[in-house]
Amino acid sequence: MTGFVVLAVTLAAGTLAGFLLKARAGTFRGKDGAMDLGEPLGERATLVQFSSAFCQPCRATRRVLADVAAMVPGVRHVEIDAESRLDLVRAHDVMKTPTVFVLDRSGNIVKRASGQPRKADVIAALALAVDNPSQ
Numbered sequence: 001m002t003g004f005v006v007l008a009v010t011l012a013a014g015t016l017a018g019f020l021l022k023a024r025a026g027t028f029r030g031k032d033g034a035m036d037l038g039e040p041l042g043e044r045a046t047l048v049q050f051s052s053a054f055c056q057p058c059r060a061t062r063r064v065l066a067d068v069a070a071m072v073p074g075v076r077h078v079e080i081d082a083e084s085r086l087d088l089v090r091a092h093d094v095m096k097t098p099t100v101f102v103l104d105r106s107g108n109i110v111k112r113a114s115g116q117p118r119k120a121d122v123i124a125a126l127a128l129a130v131d132n133p134s135q
Contacts, residue, residue, distance in 0.1 A: 037088075041107055042069075042076030045129040047122070048101040050082045050094045057116040061098040068122050075126065104129045 037048065047065045051058035062079060069077040082089050082097055092101070095114065102111040102125045111125040 036107065037078060037080070039078065040076070041103060041105065042074055044072070044074030044105055045076075045110075045126055046103040046107070047075065047077045047126070048103060049077070049079045050085075050089065050097055050099040050101075051079055052082050052097040055097045058098045061100065061116050064117065064119050064122060065100065068119065068126060071123075072126060072130070075130075102126055102129045 037046075047069055049058070049061055049065055051062070062077075065077045065079075069075045080088065082094060082099075088094070092109075092112075098114075098116060100113045100117055100122070101109050102122075104110050110129040113121070113125075117125075
């Protein structure tokens with residue numbers, strides 16, 4: 001009987017953890033410091049995407065970020081291959097692809113999301129970067 005209780009508790013904890021991770025995927029979180037990409041930033045803000053070669057959600061994320069960057073003047077979309085820029089991956093704790101950073105004009109990270117973000121969430125996070133008074 002004790003084994004059954006342990007099994008039930010383990011399954012419940014694993015299920016709960018899975019739901020929490022799935023709910024959190026693609027949502028933007030708070031600040032994380034500054035990022036030096038080694039290339040020009042957008043005039044008003046920059047959308048940085050960490051991708052990998054065989055990442056299916058990275059393709060959809062690329063389309064969303066490109067659409068948002070095209071909609072807002074002065075915003076640039078930069079895609080970084082995570083495998084070739086391990087220095088940035090390690091420095092900013094990128095654990096999976098796609099991971100998206102929203103930078104203000106100075107290169108400060110305003111928001112970040114792991115997983116495929118929704119277009120509305122990208123626009124909301126971008127509004128914070130464009131309106132950031134610390135610029």
